[in-house]
Amino acid sequence: MKNNIYPKNYHSLLNLVDTQIAIKLIKDTFEKELAKELDLMRVSAPLFVEPKTGLNDNLSGYEKAVSFEVNEDESNLEIVQSLAKWKRYALDKYKIDGLYTDMNAIRRFEDLDNLHSLYVDQWDWERRLQPEERKISTLKRVVKKIYKAFIKTYNSLIKKYPVLQNDLPKEIVFVTTKELEAEYPNLTRKERENAICKKYGAVFLIGIGGKLKDGQPHDTRAADYDDWKMNGDILLWYEPLRLAFELSSMGIRVNKESLLKQIKAKHEEYKLEMPYHKQILNDELPLSIGGGIGQSRLCMFLLKKIHIGEVQSSYWPEKDIEEFRKCNVELL
Numbered sequence: 001m002k003n004n005i006y007p008k009n010y011h012s013l014l015n016l017v018d019t020q021i022a023i024k025l026i027k028d029t030f031e032k033e034l035a036k037e038l039d040l041m042r043v044s045a046p047l048f049v050e051p052k053t054g055l056n057d058n059l060s061g062y063e064k065a066v067s068f069e070v071n072e073d074e075s076n077l078e079i080v081q082s083l084a085k086w087k088r089y090a091l092d093k094y095k096i097d098g099l100y101t102d103m104n105a106i107r108r109f110e111d112l113d114n115l116h117s118l119y120v121d122q123w124d125w126e127r128r129l130q131p132e133e134r135k136i137s138t139l140k141r142v143v144k145k146i147y148k149a150f151i152k153t154y155n156s157l158i159k160k161y162p163v164l165q166n167d168l169p170k171e172i173v174f175v176t177t178k179e180l181e182a183e184y185p186n187l188t189r190k191e192r193e194n195a196i197c198k199k200y201g202a203v204f205l206i207g208i209g210g211k212l213k214d215g216q217p218h219d220t221r222a223a224d225y226d227d228w229k230m231n232g233d234i235l236l237w238y239e240p241l242r243l244a245f246e247l248s249s250m251g252i253r254v255n256k257e258s259l260l261k262q263i264k265a266k267h268e269e270y271k272l273e274m275p276y277h278k279q280i281l282n283d284e285l286p287l288s289i290g291g292g293i294g295q296s297r298l299c300m301f302l303l304k305k306i307h308i309g310e311v312q313s314s315y316w317p318e319k320d321i322e323e324f325r326k327c328n329v330e331l332l
Contacts, residue, residue, distance in 0.1 A: 003111060003113035003114075004113050004114060004320065004323070004324075005113070005114050005241055005306070006323060006324070006326075006327050007240070007306045007327050007328075007329070008327075010306055010327055010328050010329060011328055012303075012305065012310065012328070012329075012330070013161075013163050013164060013303070013304055014161065014163075014164075014303060016330065018161070019303060019310070019311065022157065022160070022161060022164075022299075022302075022303055023299050023303075023311055025156065025157060025160065026153055026157060026298060026299050026302055026303075027295060027298075027299070029152070029153045029156045029157070030123075030149060030150070030153040030293075030298060031100070031123060033148075033149035033152045033153060034100060034123060034125065034146065034149045034293070035100060036149075037145040037146065037148055037149045038098055038100075038125060038127055038142065038145055038146075039097070039098050039127075040098040040099055040100040040125055040127070041094075041096055041098060041099050041100075042099070042100055042101065043090060043094060043099045043100075043101050044101065045080075045083055045086065045087075045090075045101035045102065045103060045124065046080060046083075046086065047079065047080065047104060048068075048077040048078060048079050048080060049077065049078060049080060049086065050075065050076075050077060050078075051065075051067070051076065051077075051078050052274070052275075053274065053275055053276060054085070054224075054271060054274030054275060054276035054277055055085050055086045055089060055276050056078050056080055056081060056085070064108075064109065065078040065079055065080075065081050066078065066079040066106045066108055067079070079105060079106050080103065080105050081105050081107060081120075082103060082105065082120075082122075082124065082292055083101065083103050083124040083292075084124075084222070084225040084226075084290065084292070085224065085225050085276055087099060087101075087124055087125070087126035087288075087290050088126060088225075088253055088285050088286065088288050088290070089276065089279075089285065090126070091126055091128055091285075091286050091288060092284075092285055092286055096128075097127065097128045098125070098126065098127040098128065099125065099126055100123055100124065100125040100126075101123070101124050101125075102121070102122075102123065102124075102295075103120070103121070103122050103123070103124040103292060104119070104120070104121050105119075105120040105121075106118055106119060106120070107120055112315075112316060112317070112320065114241060114306060114307045114308065115241075115245070115246075115297075115300075115308055116308070117296070117308050117309065117312060117314045117315075118314055118315055119312060119313075119314040119315075120294075121294070121295040121296055121312065122292040122293055122294045122295055122297075123292065123293045123295060124290070124291075124292045125290055125291060125292075125293070126288050126289070126290035127142070127288060127289050127290065128286045128287070128288050129252070129286070129287040129288055129289055130287070131287060133287075133289075134227075134230070134252055134255065134287055135230070135252075136206070136230060138252065138289065139206070139230050139231075139232070139251065139252055139289065140174055140204070142250075142289055143172060143174075143204045143232075143234065143250075144171075144172065146234065146248065146250075146293070147171075147172045147202065147234070150247075150298075151168065151170070153298075153302070154166065154168060154302060157302055164302065164303060164304060166302075166304070167201070167239075168201065168202065168236075169200065169201040169202045171202070172202040172203065172204055172234070173200040173202065173203050173204070174203075174204050174206060175196055175200075175203055175204070175205055175206065176205075176206045176207045177205060177206065177207045177208060177210075177212060177217075177218035178207065178212060178213075180192045180193075180196055180205065180218070181212045181213060181214075181218070183195075183196070184196075189218055189219060190244070192218075193205070193235055193244035194242075194243050194244045196235075196244075197235050197236060197237040197243075197244040197245075198237050198244075200237075201236065201237050202234075202235075202236050202237075203234075203235045203236075203244075204232050204233070204234055204235070205218070205232050205233050205235055206230075206231070206232040207228065207229060207230075207231070207232065208221050208226075208228065208231055208232055208233065208249075209221030209223075209226065209228030209231065209262070210228040210229065223254075223259070223262035223263045223265065223266040223268055223271075224254060224259060224262070224263065224268075224271060224276075224277060224280075225251075225253055225254060226250075226251035226252070226253060226254065227251060227252050227253065227254050227255070227258045227262075228258075228262060229258075230251055230252040231249075231250065231251025231252065232249075232250065232251060233246050233247075233248065233249050233250075234246070234247045234248040234249075234250075234293075235247070236301060238301060240304055240305075240306055241306065245297070245301055246294075246297070247293060247294060247297055247298060247301065248291055248292060248293040248294065249291055249292060250289070250290060250291020250292070251289065251290075251291065252287075252288075252289045253287065253288045253289065253290060254280065255280070255287060256280060256281050256283065259277065259280050259281070260272075260281075263277075296308050296311050296312040299311040299312075306324075306327070306329050307324060307329050307331060309324075309329075309331035309332055310329065310330065310331065310332065311332070312332060313332045314332075316331050
């Protein structure tokens with residue numbers, strides 16, 4: 001694919017067997033640490049939902065979900081694209097304060113490259129908030145806890161595999177998209193992310209979805225789950241590919257006011273007739289904060305792999321498989 005980055009002089013630091021052992025170590029450790037830091041209960045999650053419920057995530061608004069028809073009653077179902085809205089519904093259903101789950105999705109629209117796959121696996125999590133907690137300071141506090149779980153996972157990994165040592169900063173830096181625009185006005189969005197991550201190593205970029213000075217958002221976000229003023233991405237500098245590496249997208253969820261404002265901004269008023277959106281408008285769902293953390297992304301980063309296909313089994317064009325093999329990259 002045109003976005004592929006082919007490395008020079010690359011050799012995986014772990015062989016295939018040790019890679020699999022390390023993947024399990026990373027996943028087991030991070031899941032445990034995340035649940036402890038945020039006080040989360042593990043729950044089961046759906047692989048597919050009914051479109052009419054409004055629970056599926058349409059991401060930026062144009063990505064079409066994989067769908068299929070049920071033989072039993074000819075109902076149409078969609079493979080989830082994320083669980084951003086379902087989790088808030090689940091908090092209410094289970095009457096709990098916090099949850100996490102394994103989310104598996106198929107995103108058929110992805111342009112396949114070193115970081116992007118048709119198969120998405122992540123930890124989805126959600127925590128209930130009180131009205132007075134809907135503020136930036138809460139968002140920052142939670143981000144710091146997630147980063148702490150990440151550092152603990154890294155420390156456990158390098159005890160077993162010292163060769164994987166990294167220059168990870170001990171703390172994560174907070175930057176808004178408006179501050180980033182002001183600091184790098186002549187760079188593209190992606191170039192800004194690369195520059196700020198190169199500078200600090202670990203950054204939480206706040207405020208994705210709303211318009212900047214140039215009239216466009218830093219990046220697109222769905223209108224109906226994150227509050228665009230109180231959301232963001234965890235970005236890390238990734239030296240093997242020399243770019244900003246997105247590990248997580250998260251945020252404080254919309255309330256009635258921000259939902260109406262953002263739905264109007266994206267001209268998606270039709271969604272307000274869906275059951276999920278009506279529940280928000282009627283204050284029937286808990287206020288919450290939540291996000292997704294890429295499982296394969298985390299493994300790729302900590303194992304210093306060049307391609308996400310080195311840590312997950314997915315589909316890759318034969319041409320990609322051959323080209324990467326020439327660079328000592330073995331795609332699973």
